[in-house]
Amino acid sequence: MIPTKKHLERYHNYLINLPIFNNLNKEDLKPLFDTLQVRQFHKSEVVAFNSKEHSNLYINFDGLFKLTKIDERGDEIVLKIVDRKGMVSPMHFSPHYNVAADFVKNTTLFYFPQEAVAKAMALHHQFSLNIVQFLAESVQSLMLSAEVLQLKTAKEKVGWYLVHSKINATFTLPYSKSLTASYLGMQPESFSRALSELRKDGVILDNKKIRLDNGDELCTYCDPVTGSDCAFFKTPDCIHD
Amino acid sequence: MIPTKKHLERYHNYLINLPIFNNLNKEDLKPLFDTLQVRQFHKSEVVAFNSKEHSNLYINFDGLFKLTKIDERGDEIVLKIVDRKGMVSPMHFSPHYNVAADFVKNTTLFYFPQEAVAKAMALHHQFSLNIVQFLAESVQSLMLSAEVLQLKTAKEKVGWYLVHSKINATFTLPYSKSLTASYLGMQPESFSRALSELRKDGVILDNKKIRLDNGDELCTYCDPVTGSDCAFFKTPDCIHD
DNA sequence: TGTTTTTCTTGATCCAAATCAAGGGTTTGA
DNA sequence: TCAAACCCTTGATTTGGATCAAGAAAAACA
Numbered sequence: 001m002i003p004t005k006k007h008l009e010r011y012h013n014y015l016i017n018l019p020i021f022n023n024l025n026k027e028d029l030k031p032l033f034d035t036l037q038v039r040q041f042h043k044s045e046v047v048a049f050n051s052k053e054h055s056n057l058y059i060n061f062d063g064l065f066k067l068t069k070i071d072e073r074g075d076e077i078v079l080k081i082v083d084r085k086g087m088v089s090p091m092h093f094s095p096h097y098n099v100a101a102d103f104v105k106n107t108t109l110f111y112f113p114q115e116a117v118a119k120a121m122a123l124h125h126q127f128s129l130n131i132v133q134f135l136a137e138s139v140q141s142l143m144l145s146a147e148v149l150q151l152k153t154a155k156e157k158v159g160w161y162l163v164h165s166k167i168n169a170t171f172t173l174p175y176s177k178s179l180t181a182s183y184l185g186m187q188p189e190s191f192s193r194a195l196s197e198l199r200k201d202g203v204i205l206d207n208k209k210i211r212l213d214n215g216d217e218l219c220t221y222c223d224p225v226t227g228s229d230c231a232f233f234k235t236p237d238c239i240h241d
Numbered sequence: 242m243i244p245t246k247k248h249l250e251r252y253h254n255y256l257i258n259l260p261i262f263n264n265l266n267k268e269d270l271k272p273l274f275d276t277l278q279v280r281q282f283h284k285s286e287v288v289a290f291n292s293k294e295h296s297n298l299y300i301n302f303d304g305l306f307k308l309t310k311i312d313e314r315g316d317e318i319v320l321k322i323v324d325r326k327g328m329v330s331p332m333h334f335s336p337h338y339n340v341a342a343d344f345v346k347n348t349t350l351f352y353f354p355q356e357a358v359a360k361a362m363a364l365h366h367q368f369s370l371n372i373v374q375f376l377a378e379s380v381q382s383l384m385l386s387a388e389v390l391q392l393k394t395a396k397e398k399v400g401w402y403l404v405h406s407k408i409n410a411t412f413t414l415p416y417s418k419s420l421t422a423s424y425l426g427m428q429p430e431s432f433s434r435a436l437s438e439l440r441k442d443g444v445i446l447d448n449k450k451i452r453l454d455n456g457d458e459l460c461t462y463c464d465p466v467t468g469s470d471c472a473f474f475k476t477p478d479c480i481h482d
Numbered sequence: 483t484g485t486t487t488t489t490c491t492t493g494a495t496c497c498a499a500a501t502c503a504a505g506g507g508t509t510t511g512a
Numbered sequence: 513t514c515a516a517a518c519c520c521t522t523g524a525t526t527t528g529g530a531t532c533a534a535g536a537a538a539a540a541c542a
Contacts, residue, residue, distance in 0.1 A: 069388050077391045079384050092377035096465040099384070121369070128362070128369040135376035136333035142383035143320050143338070147310045149391060150318045150426050154499065177520070185391050190499055192521050224337040395529065418490065431529055433491050448538095 011036065011061075011110070018059065018085060020134055023126050031123075035116035041065070041103045049101040051093040056111040060086045063107025066179070068100050078183045079142075081175065087134060091117065104179060144225060149185045157184045158194040159221030162203065166210055166218055167230045173208040252277065252302075252351070259300065259326060261375055264367050272364075276357040282306070282344045290342040292334040297352040301327045304348025307420070309341050319424045320383075322416065328375060332358065345420060385466060390426045398425040399435040400462030403444065407451055407459055408471045414449040 012033050016026060026033075037056075041047065041063070048054075049067065060082050067080040067088060079099060082088055091114040093099070121128040148160055161184060165173055173180065181191035195205055202213030212218065216237065222230070224240045232238045253274050257267060267274075278297075282288065282304070289295075290308065301323050308321040308329060320340060323329055332355040334340070362369040389401055402425060406414055414421065422432035436446055443454030453459065457478065463471070465481045473479045 069384070069392075071388075071392045073392075075392050077388055079387060092373075092380065094381055094466050094469075096469045097381060097384070098465065121373075122366055125363055125366070125369070128366070128373070132333075132362075132369070132372055132376060135373060135380060138380045139333065139376060139383065140335055140338060142380060142387065143310070143340070146320060146383065146387060146390070147312075147318055149387070151310075151312045151314075151316050187500060188520070189501085189522085193499090196521085224339065225335050228335075228337045428530060429490070430492085430531085434529090437491085 008033075008036070011038075014061070015059070015110070020059075020087060020130050021127075022130055024124060024130075028124050028127075029120070032112060032116050032120040035112055037111050037113075039109050039111065041101070041107045041109065043103055043106050045103045047101045047103075048098060049088065049090050050098050051090045051095050054090040055114040056089075056091055057114070057117050058088045058090070059110040060084055060088075061108045061110050063109075064104040064175070065107055066102050066104060066183075068102050069098075070100060076182065077185065078179075081179070081183055083174070089134070092135065104175075140225070144223070154186055154190045154194040155197050156221055157186060158191060159198060159203075159218055160223065160226075162198075162205075162210055163218045163222045164226055167222075167226060171210045173205065173210065249274075249277070252279075255302070256300070256351070261300075261328060261371050262368075263371055265365060265371075269365050269368075270361070273353060273357050273361040276353055278352050278354075280350050280352065282342075282348045282350065284344055284347050286344045288342045288344075289339060290329065290331050291339050292331045292336050295331040296355040297330075297332055298355070298358050299329045299331070300351040301325055301329075302349045302351050304350075305345040305416070306348055307343050307345060307424075309343050310339075311341060317423065318426065319420075322420070322424055324415070330375070333376065345416075381466070385464070388464075395427055395431045395435040396438050397462055398427065399432060400439060400444075400459055401464065401467075403439075403446075403451055404459045404463045405467055408467060412451045414446065414451065 012026065012029075015021060015033065015036075016024075016029065021029060038061075062084060064084075065082050066078045067082060068076045068078050070076045080086075080088065082101075088101070090099075117131075121131060148157060152160060161180060162173070165171070175183075177191055177195075178188040181188045184191070186194075198217075199205075202217045204211040204213075210218075219237075219239050222239065227233050227238065227240050230238070234240060253267065253270075256262060256274065256277075257265075257270065262270060279302075303325060305325075306323050307319045308323060309317045309319050311317045321327075321329065323342075329342070331340075358372075362372060389398060393401060402421060403414070406412070416424075418432055418436075419429040422429045425432070427435075439458075440446075443458045445452040445454075451459075460478075460480050463480065468474050468479065468481050471479070475481060
């Protein structure tokens with residue numbers, strides 16, 4: 001899809017505000033933005049997202065997809081859920097690593113080819129720093145998931161996910177229950193059972209809205225990285241001191 | 242510990258050959274190398290490796306340690322095993338993320354403070370690229386572990402780990418069985434039972450040396466990223482086409 | 483060299499979550 | 513507006529790996 005001039009102007013204004021372009025201005029980014037590509041994917045579409053054919057930097061403009069890996073048996077793990085403004089960079093993957101992008105909704109992706117990204121990095125040190133920042137956050141969040149997936153029980157996983165949503169997204173479960181379950185490496189049945197355990201403790205999920213009897217029921221499930229975005233972080237009410 | 246001049250010369254020659262300093266020369270790196278610090282840790286020592294007190298870039302000169310996360314119950318996950326020439330960069334962690342370095346052997350670490358690394362990145366684009374490369378590989382390897390840990394059975398995990406060792410390290414299990422087990426997110430007992438299953442299939446582990454009846458017994462457990470370093474990769478004998 | 487300490491193996495038992503199964507809700511779209 | 517498709521819940525059953533326990537083997541050490 002070739003974007004029209006009018007669209008382009010709008011897209012550039014949108015892009016400039018993304019964290020990956022922090023502390024860079026429009027003039028600096030002009031050459032990079034000129035290489036912008038747009039592509040649409042539709043719901044339930046599954047695309048191999050390897051670095052061979054997709055050595056790009058993708059930005060989710062609109063829609064929702066998950067980055068997954070499926071094994072011979074058909075079991076899948078969700079490596080990342082990519083929401084609006086989310087990024088994926090197959091350009092940084094090994095040429096032999098095969099992941100799939102599994103589109104949950106109709107989705108519009110922006111992308112820049114690897115060479116254009118490399119050129120922008122060479123010209124603007126700040127952009128290199130932003131890329132480093134992006135990768136460091138990816139490492140961090142993969143380490144955090146490893147921890148959650150391996151050490152926590154079903155109930156703790158769901159509790160942890162809800163604190164996440166409580167703090168970041170105004171008390172709403174952002175995705176469907178089964179998508180969330182698969183992100184947490186569990187079956188929808190187990191997710192459902194964990195929720196009904198939490199319900200006994202005063203955590204009610206009412207049509208994706210989280211409702212709490214007292215307000216602190218989820219604090220037990222919080223971790224310090226997530227917690228640092230919480231209004232009560234390091235106050236006497238918070239478990240993290 | 243303050244390194245002597247004679248040592249320094251030797252250390253610099255050692256450092257220059259590490260992947261993180263690829264395509265950089267001694268003159269370029271002089272200012273960074275001048276900030277080199279050395280620190281010794283002894284066996285069984287456990288040190289918090291957060292970005293608050295350890296906002297550095299560490300290089301394992303000699304010894305062995307694991308980067309772990311321990312929860313309230315005392316259960317631990319191994320995020321990374323850091324062997325000689327291995328690197329860890331708490332400078333890239335969130336200030337609220339707490340991991341521990343758990344020293345398996347007496348270990349000597351080199352490190353550079355964050356500011357010195359930042360300065361070197363600003364001065365030498367190639368060094369920024371190397372840091373990006375390092376982080377990209379960390380992301381990749383965390384994604385691969387997530388896959389292995391979540392999707393594979395105990396037997397498959399051990400099989401996978403042995404292929405790894407077969408291909409990279411001349412048919413030897415590099416670490417003790419229990420360290421390997423914890424890296425694979427399983428108990429030593431399960432590791433042992435998985436090994437005896439594999440033994441039935443012709444995979445014998447004789448004093449950490451891997452011996453195979455036919456030679457291809459482990460190919461079932463191989464993945465394409467690991468496989469790309471195998472001599473038989475993409476030949477008719479290889480399962481990856 | 484023999485003794486102590488640590489690591490590894492094997493067996494018995496247990497448990498959390500997966501799987502299987504079926505009914506109830508909710509969304510989609512003809 | 514109603515049926516089909518999909519998602520969610522609840523119950524019964526299974527199961528892979530954890531845990532507990534105790535002995536065997538190997539490594540460390542004096």
